[in-house]
Amino acid sequence: MSDQNRFYSGMLAGMLLMVAASGIHWFIAPMSHPNATALQRNGVIGQIVVGAAATVWLIIRGRPRKSAEPAL
Numbered sequence: 001m002s003d004q005n006r007f008y009s010g011m012l013a014g015m016l017l018m019v020a021a022s023g024i025h026w027f028i029a030p031m032s033h034p035n036a037t038a039l040q041r042n043g044v045i046g047q048i049v050v051g052a053a054a055t056v057w058l059i060i061r062g063r064p065r066k067s068a069e070p071a072l
Contacts (some may be wrong), residue, residue: 020051
């Protein structure tokens with residue numbers, strides 16, 4: 001993976017992490033949305049799960065792989 005692709009992958013992971021953090025903030029500050037419906041709550045839960053899972057996947061995918069050959 002080139003350095004530029006790794007940079008863009010890291011930027012995307014950071015943006016997805018911010019999306020997940022925004023959903024967490026929505027749950028922490030319930031005073032601003034007292035009449036939230038079940039559909040809204042489920043949508044925010046989905047936002048958190050998808051954002052966090054995609055972030056973890058991008059980070060794991062971008063890590064260099066260890067060689068199966070023993071080092072000499």
